[in-house]
Amino acid sequence: MRVTPLPVETSSPLIETHDLRMTYRVGRGRVLRALDGVSLAVQAGEVLGLVGESGCGKSTLGRCMLRLVRPSGGRVVFDGIDITAMPERRLRPLRQDMQMVFQDSYAALNPRRPVGDLVAEPLRVHSAPGGGRRNGVEIARRLVELMDLVGLPQAALARYPHEFSGGQRQRINIARALALSPRLVVADEPVAALDVSIQAQIVNLFMDLRDRMGLTYVFVAHDLAVVRQISTRVAVMYLGAIVELGEADAVLHHPAHPYTAALIAAVPEPVARTDGLPPPLRGDVPSPIAPPPGCRFHPRCPAMRDRCSVDPPVLRRLPDGREVACHYPVLGAEPDLMPGLPAFLATGPAAGRPRH
């Protein structure tokens, strides 16, 4: 099942980041750049899939967007309001509109409290829409609605987290995240820890809830099949930066950045293309403490040329509307359009790299 794009407002994005930076001091005066200038905008009703290898900054970006952490630089704007440096007291009412679902379904749930208590917590902590506290009857009614929404029986409310399977616990986490009817949900690898058969059910639940509640998602996942199923647009990250951003079908069927092409090729059963795929990625992601000069992907890139090792490419718009940070984007990523690709396929990056 593919997601049906909702009518997207083009005027003002629900969430925007501008040149977002997040650095961590990691000892001996060294600085790790987890985010190095990320700018993007997500319109209401969109599902933005965030993909990239482990450590490229996906979770950090999600956390900065929701201001669970304060970025080191740049701006985060939610619904037109700059929340970058907003104190917690002022952020509090906005938090109802922005929720997160995490990968570990167990960690977020206190094992000593029944599900009803856990899901009711945000309803008790935050005021009702008209102001004032919700009473017991209102909370009980909302709990029943939420169980129905996420496909759990009402009896689940009286049980404890350990009595549920991973998929059911993730449904409980989703119910909790949706309790206050948020507008934006950042889901950080929400199905990665689940069995494949259960993954599909939870992804379908996310899609169904998005349609029913008009939600906007930022969906972090390393699994491209999942991302393709749910996303309207996709942002591909590498070492703290976006390297490709565009419509999901365009990016995943016709990758323009060699890194995107390589990620797709790394999927055991390709999600999008079955012919002439470029090689799976070889080697590890370099350290974000000392990223390579020029294009950060150049040491692993099968299409690398001299310029790539000295001149950092900026994200620029291609004629089809997508944005790509590559000096030599390859629309379609056909092997014959990407120099060095067949050799890379056979032998790996060092031998396959074209000589200039």
Ligand SMILES: Nc1ncnc2c1ncn2[C@@H]1O[C@H](COP(=O)(O)OP(=O)(O)OP(=O)(O)O)[C@@H](O)[C@H]1O
């Ligand atoms: N609190 C922290 N202190 C130091 N470094 C951190 C901290 N949080 C994240 N990092 C580093 O920032 C970089 C980006 O991490 P992040 O978790 O955002 O990546 P990711 O793409 O979500 O990876 P994964 O898929 O493994 O979760 C990594 O190099 C990580 O080690």
